Amino acid sequence: MDLRRWLSLAVDSVEDWQSSYPPFAPHPCLEVSEANFKAAFETFAGRMRGNYPYFHPSYAGQMLKPPHPAAVAGYVAAMLVNPNNHALDGGKITSELEKEVVAELASMFGFLTHLGHLTTSGTIANLEALYVARELHPGLGVAFSAEAHYTHERMCGLLGVPATAIRTDDRGRLDLDALDETLATGQIGTVVATAGTTGLGAIDPVHDVLAVARKHGVRVHVDAAYGGFFTLLAGGEGSAGLDPLPWRAIADCDSVVVDPHKHGLQPYGCGAVLFSDPAVGRFYAHDSPYTYFTSGDLHLGEISLECSRAGAAAAALWLTFKVLPPTREGLGQVLAAGRNAALDWWSLLAKSDVLKGYQPPDLDIVSYYPVTEPASLAAIGQSADRILVSGMTDPQRPVFVSTLTVTADEFRRRHPRVIMDREHTKILRSVLMKPESATYVRWLHTRLEELAG
Numbered sequence: 001m002d003l004r005r006w007l008s009l010a011v012d013s014v015e016d017w018q019s020s021y022p023p024f025a026p027h028p029c030l031e032v033s034e035a036n037f038k039a040a041f042e043t044f045a046g047r048m049r050g051n052y053p054y055f056h057p058s059y060a061g062q063m064l065k066p067p068h069p070a071a072v073a074g075y076v077a078a079m080l081v082n083p084n085n086h087a088l089d090g091g092k093i094t095s096e097l098e099k100e101v102v103a104e105l106a107s108m109f110g111f112l113t114h115l116g117h118l119t120t121s122g123t124i125a126n127l128e129a130l131y132v133a134r135e136l137h138p139g140l141g142v143a144f145s146a147e148a149h150y151t152h153e154r155m156c157g158l159l160g161v162p163a164t165a166i167r168t169d170d171r172g173r174l175d176l177d178a179l180d181e182t183l184a185t186g187q188i189g190t191v192v193a194t195a196g197t198t199g200l201g202a203i204d205p206v207h208d209v210l211a212v213a214r215k216h217g218v219r220v221h222v223d224a225a226y227g228g229f230f231t232l233l234a235g236g237e238g239s240a241g242l243d244p245l246p247w248r249a250i251a252d253c254d255s256v257v258v259d260p261h262k263h264g265l266q267p268y269g270c271g272a273v274l275f276s277d278p279a280v281g282r283f284y285a286h287d288s289p290y291t292y293f294t295s296g297d298l299h300l301g302e303i304s305l306e307c308s309r310a311g312a313a314a315a316a317l318w319l320t321f322k323v324l325p326p327t328r329e330g331l332g333q334v335l336a337a338g339r340n341a342a343l344d345w346w347s348l349l350a351k352s353d354v355l356k357g358y359q360p361p362d363l364d365i366v367s368y369y370p371v372t373e374p375a376s377l378a379a380i381g382q383s384a385d386r387i388l389v390s391g392m393t394d395p396q397r398p399v400f401v402s403t404l405t406v407t408a409d410e411f412r413r414r415h416p417r418v419i420m421d422r423e424h425t426k427i428l429r430s431v432l433m434k435p436e437s438a439t440y441v442r443w444l445h446t447r448l449e450e451l452a453g
């Protein structure tokens, strides 16, 4: 895998295509001298060195990693053309590529019919799903778990839709009795199930949520922005196999969101929303005088709240899926490595005297906290903060994790013997989304033990 060579392949292919048109000279106003560019680039590169090392397995803080080289080459090759997937005229070929990758995502989730498109982010993808939810059930509200991404509450506010948070169980999953009670009020039109919460990676029981929702005539949207690609491992052999029931139930839900820029090896700017009923496209109808739809084929701008979107994002995902398809043997292996890493770390935590597991990982996110004397929320939170900072500021062997704020009630339900002297505390959290984490778990664990001890 040679990024340098793949990038020159990308640039060559574009220049070759351009040279099939009559030559012309670039305008002098765009001219920049080599020296001028070099000086600017040097400053820029210097600034960029200040980043945390998202590429390195010692970085297990947030949901960050570099894109796959195939995605970079595809993105660059398309970006040099710079198509806009708003309309077929501006994104002639990349709109086709987008429809193809969206169909692949739909079949990954088992959708028999679908309407969908890429978005700039999971936030916008969820906004689109909630917008359709409002149009289909005007006047009714949206329910989601207390551990759902904060975007749902915010977007409900934006859309003027009443939002209801439902309590979670002792594994951070939507509580079904509470859901049933809320839906029985008749005030909810759509429930959001999260397949992989952002904090702990917990998977709501989508199959049970679906059954409760259908009983009340309520729609189901699945926010699988983070976890979606884990469906490739559902029901698989070995330790990386996930309970298939929640994942298989997505096929019967009304909409789903997945972020290729999280677990699909893409650069930022790539989310996706899929609806099972193509007829929802009617809610996007518009006929503005300045669009330039020149054919009867589907222009993606006709089914999207966003207008201009990077055709390059579709190209990058398309090329990535060509070399690492969304199958268990392809992209699934990338996810399996991270999940196995999380399970390995969990078993190391069980034997530790200085660190204790918070809740077993459902995906590739590990949660844990320092053993303190006294074993109180105040002491745990202080120690977690100190470990976070001393890890990331160590000049020799830095390590990057994150903290997660949890309530005393949530803590008590998992670890009842800890002294509840605060309403909240912070625990430690590690996201093992790089497959290289698998060979680095022992190092990470030992390093965190040193910092905790």
Ligand SMILES: *Cc1c(COP(=O)(O)O)cnc(C)c1O
Pocket: 120, 121, 122, 123, 124, 126, 149, 151, 194, 196, 197, 198, 223, 224, 225, 226, 227, 259, 271
């Ligand atoms: C990341 C995430 C979002 C937000 O997506 P962005 O791509 O960051 O805008 C929404 N829901 C869940 C579950 C997420 O993990």
